[in-house]
Amino acid sequence: MRCALIGNPSVGKSLIFNQLTGLGVEVSNYPGTTVELMQGKLCHQGSTLQIVDLPGIYSMDGDSAEEELVRTYLLSEPPDAVIAVLDATRMERNLYLLLQLAEYGIPMVVVINMIDEAAQQGIIIDSGRLSSVLGAPVIETAASLGKNIGEIIPTVLSSARPAGIAVPYTPQIEAAIRSLGKLYGATRLQALHALQGIGSASELVEGARTIAGEIEALNHMSAHQIIGANRHLCARRIAADVVGAQEPDRRFSADRLLTKAIPGIPILAVVLLSMLLTVFIAGSFLEELIVEIFTLLVIEPFQTLSLPPLATALGMAVLLAIVAGLGIAFPFVLIFYILLSIVEDTGYLTRAAFLADRLMHGLGLHGGAIIPMVMAFGCNVPAVMAASQLRTVRERTIAAFLVTMVPCSARTVIITGIVAAFVGLWAALSIYLIVLVLIILTGVFLARNIPGGQYGMILEMAPLRMPDPVLVMKKSWGRIQEFLFIAMPLLLAGSVVLGALDYYGVVDAFSLIVAPVSEGYLGLPAYVTTALLFGILRKEMAFETLAVLSGTADLGSVLTGVQLYTFAVISVLFVPCISTIAVILRQIGIRVTLAVSAYTITLGFLIGGLIHFIAG
Ligand SMILES: Nc1nc2c(ncn2[C@@H]2O[C@H](COP(=O)(O)OP(=O)(O)OP(=O)(O)O)[C@@H](O)[C@H]2O)c(=O)[nH]1
Numbered sequence: 001m002r003c004a005l006i007g008n009p010s011v012g013k014s015l016i017f018n019q020l021t022g023l024g025v026e027v028s029n030y031p032g033t034t035v036e037l038m039q040g041k042l043c044h045q046g047s048t049l050q051i052v053d054l055p056g057i058y059s060m061d062g063d064s065a066e067e068e069l070v071r072t073y074l075l076s077e078p079p080d081a082v083i084a085v086l087d088a089t090r091m092e093r094n095l096y097l098l099l100q101l102a103e104y105g106i107p108m109v110v111v112i113n114m115i116d117e118a119a120q121q122g123i124i125i126d127s128g129r130l131s132s133v134l135g136a137p138v139i140e141t142a143a144s145l146g147k148n149i150g151e152i153i154p155t156v157l158s159s160a161r162p163a164g165i166a167v168p169y170t171p172q173i174e175a176a177i178r179s180l181g182k183l184y185g186a187t188r189l190q191a192l193h194a195l196q197g198i199g200s201a202s203e204l205v206e207g208a209r210t211i212a213g214e215i216e217a218l219n220h221m222s223a224h225q226i227i228g229a230n231r232h233l234c235a236r237r238i239a240a241d242v243v244g245a246q247e248p249d250r251r252f253s254a255d256r257l258l259t260k261a262i263p264g265i266p267i268l269a270v271v272l273l274s275m276l277l278t279v280f281i282a283g284s285f286l287e288e289l290i291v292e293i294f295t296l297l298v299i300e301p302f303q304t305l306s307l308p309p310l311a312t313a314l315g316m317a318v319l320l321a322i323v324a325g326l327g328i329a330f331p332f333v334l335i336f337y338i339l340l341s342i343v344e345d346t347g348y349l350t351r352a353a354f355l356a357d358r359l360m361h362g363l364g365l366h367g368g369a370i371i372p373m374v375m376a377f378g379c380n381v382p383a384v385m386a387a388s389q390l391r392t393v394r395e396r397t398i399a400a401f402l403v404t405m406v407p408c409s410a411r412t413v414i415i416t417g418i419v420a421a422f423v424g425l426w427a428a429l430s431i432y433l434i435v436l437v438l439i440i441l442t443g444v445f446l447a448r449n450i451p452g453g454q455y456g457m458i459l460e461m462a463p464l465r466m467p468d469p470v471l472v473m474k475k476s477w478g479r480i481q482e483f484l485f486i487a488m489p490l491l492l493a494g495s496v497v498l499g500a501l502d503y504y505g506v507v508d509a510f511s512l513i514v515a516p517v518s519e520g521y522l523g524l525p526a527y528v529t530t531a532l533l534f535g536i537l538r539k540e541m542a543f544e545t546l547a548v549l550s551g552t553a554d555l556g557s558v559l560t561g562v563q564l565y566t567f568a569v570i571s572v573l574f575v576p577c578i579s580t581i582a583v584i585l586r587q588i589g590i591r592v593t594l595a596v597s598a599y600t601i602t603l604g605f606l607i608g609g610l611i612h613f614i615a616g
C-alpha cells in the first residue's frame with residue numbers, strides 16, 4: 001500500500017514522515033524545505049506501507065515546479081491514500097488546498113498538526129465537526145511532541161475514504177463542468193483542470209478553452225480566478241464553522257521589530273556578526289583543544305616509532321590531514337551548522353530573507369538567496385545546492401558566482417590560522433572586507449550584464465518559535481555528514497598523494513617550474529605556490545601543505561607578514577575547492593563551472609599580485 005503526505009509548506013509533513021518511517025528527512029522552520037519526493041517504508045501489524053513525503057504547496061493548480069510534481073504524482077501514480085496535513089493555526093489557507101485535494105477522489109485522512117501551537121494561541125478546532133463537513137476522518141496531532149502520531153496509520157488503514165465535500169462553484173462553472181462531461185466524457189476533476197488550462201493539448205482542453213473564453217467575457221474574470229475565488233469562499237466558510245475564538249497573536253509586535261528596516265537591519269547585522277564571532281571564538285577554542293590532544297596522544301608517539309622513511313612520510317601526511325580535518329575544520333563547520341539550524345528553526349531566517357530582499361536585488365538576487373549566501377560561510381557545497389533551487393537561470397548563475405566567493409569555514413581556517421595567528425586580527429578582518437567588496441562588485445556587474453527578468457519574492461513568514469534542541473542537533477549532524485564522509489576521505493587521500501609526491505621529489509620539481517611566477521609576480525617562495533595549488537583539493541589543504549612544505553607549523557618564522565597575507569588572500573579567492581566545483585557542475589552546468597573557476601583564479605592572482613605590488 002502506498003500513502004502520500006500532502007499539505008502546505010512548513011506544516012510538519014517531513015517531521016511526521018520521519019516519525020512514521022524512522023528516517024531522517026530534513027525538517028526545518030523554513031517554507032520549501034522538501035523540494036522533491038522522498039520515500040520511506042514502515043511495517044504495521046505485518047503489512048508493509050510505503051510512505052511518500054511531498055514538497056509543501058499552497059495550491060494544486062499553479063505552475064511552480066513543486067505544484068506540478070505533486071499534481072503529476074497524484075494523476076499518474078495515485079497513492080492508495082493521502083494523509084492531508086493541515087496547520088491548526090492557519091486553517092483557512094490550509095483548507096483551500098484540502099478542498100482541491102478532495103477533488104482527486106483519493107481516500108484520505110486529515111491530520112491537523114501543530115495543535116500545541118493552536119492551543120497556545122487560544123485557537124480551538126472542532127475536529128468532529130470538521131470530519132462531518134469533509135466526510136473524512138480527522139486526527140489532531142502535535143508532531144514535535146509526538147502526540148497522536150501513532151493514530152495516523154491505523155486510521156489510514158481502517159477508515160481512509162474519499163472526502164465527500166465538493167466546492168460549490170458558480171452556476172456557469174458548474175454548467176461548464178456538466179457540458180465538458182457530456183461532450184468529452186470528462187470527470188469533474190478533468191473538467192476543472194481543462195477550464196484552468198491545465199493539461200496537454202487535447203480535444204477536451206480545446207473545448208474547455210472556448211467555454212472558459214465565454215465565461216471570462218461575461219464575468220471580466222478568468223475561469224481560473226473564479227474557481228479560485230469559489231474555493232477560497234468555501235474554505236473560509238468551513239474555517240468559520242470549525243475554528244473557535246482566536247486571540248490576537250501576541251507575537252505580532254516582535255515581528256514588527258524584526259522586519260522593519262530600523263531596528264531590523266541592525267538586528268540582522270548583530271545576528272550575523274555574532275554568528276561569525278561565535279564560530280571564530282568557540283571554533284578556535286575547540287580547535288586548540290583537539291589539536292593539542294591529538295598531537296600529544298597520536299602525532300608525538302608516532303614520531304618516536306622508527307618506521308622506514310616512506311612509511312613515516314605517508315603516515316605523517318595522513319595524521320596531519322586528520323588534524324587538519326577533524327581538529328581544525330570540524331569545530332568550525334559543526335558550530336556553524338548548529339548556529340544555522342537554530343536561526344532557521346526560530347523562524348528568524350525568513351525575517352532575514354525579507355530584510356535582505358532589497359539589498360540582494362542590487363546583486364541580481366532576491367532575499368531568499370540570503371540562505372545560500374549565509375550557508376556558504378559554513379560550506380559552499382550545500383550552499384550551491386540551495387542556490388540551484390532558485391527560480392531562474394539568471395539567479396542560479398549569479399548565486400553560483402557569489403556563493404563560491406563567500407569564505408567558507410575552511411577558508412576561515414586559513415584566515416584565522418595564518419593571518420589572525422601570525423599577522424594580526426585586523427589584517428584577518430580586512431580579508432573579509434576585501435571579499436565583501438569583491439562580492440558586491442561582482443554581483444552588481446553580473447546583475448547588469450546577465451539578461452533576464454527579476455522575480456519578486458514570495459516567502460511566507462515562518463512562525464517564531466523556540467527551536468527544539470534534539471531537532472537542531474539531528475539536523476546539524478545530517479549536514480555535517482557531507483563533511484565527514486565526503487570531504488574527509490578526500491582530504492586523507494589527497495594527503496597520501498601529497499606525501500608520496502613530496503617523498504619522491506615531485507613537489508620540488510614542480511616548485512622549480514612555478515618559481516618564476518611565484519617569486520617574481522607574487523613575491524612568494526615557490527613551495528608556497530605549490531601549497532596554494534593543493535588548496536584546490538580542499539581549502540584546508542593549502543594551510544596544511546604550507547606547514548608540511550615549510551617544515552614547521554610556526555609559519556611566522558619562515559614567511560613575512562605580507563607573504564602570509566598574500567597567501568591567505570589568494571587561497572581565499574582563487575578557485576573553489578574540488579567538491580564545490582563538482583557540485584556546481586552537477587547542479588548548474590559546465591559553462592557556469594568553467595566561468596566561475598576562470599573568474600576566481602584570475603581574481604585571486606590579480607589581487608595577490610596587487611598586494612605584492614603595493615606592500616611587497
Ligand atoms: N510546535 C510545533 N512545531 C512543529 C510541529 N510539527 C512540525 N513542527 C515544526 O514545524 C517546522 C516545519 O516542519 P517540516 O516537517 O519541515 O514541515 P514540512 O511540511 O515538511 O515543510 P516543507 O518541506 O517546507 O513543505 C519544523 O521547525 C518543525 O519542527 C508541531 O506539531 N508543533
Ligand SMILES: [Mg+2]
Binds near residue numbers: 014055
Ligand atoms: Mg518537508
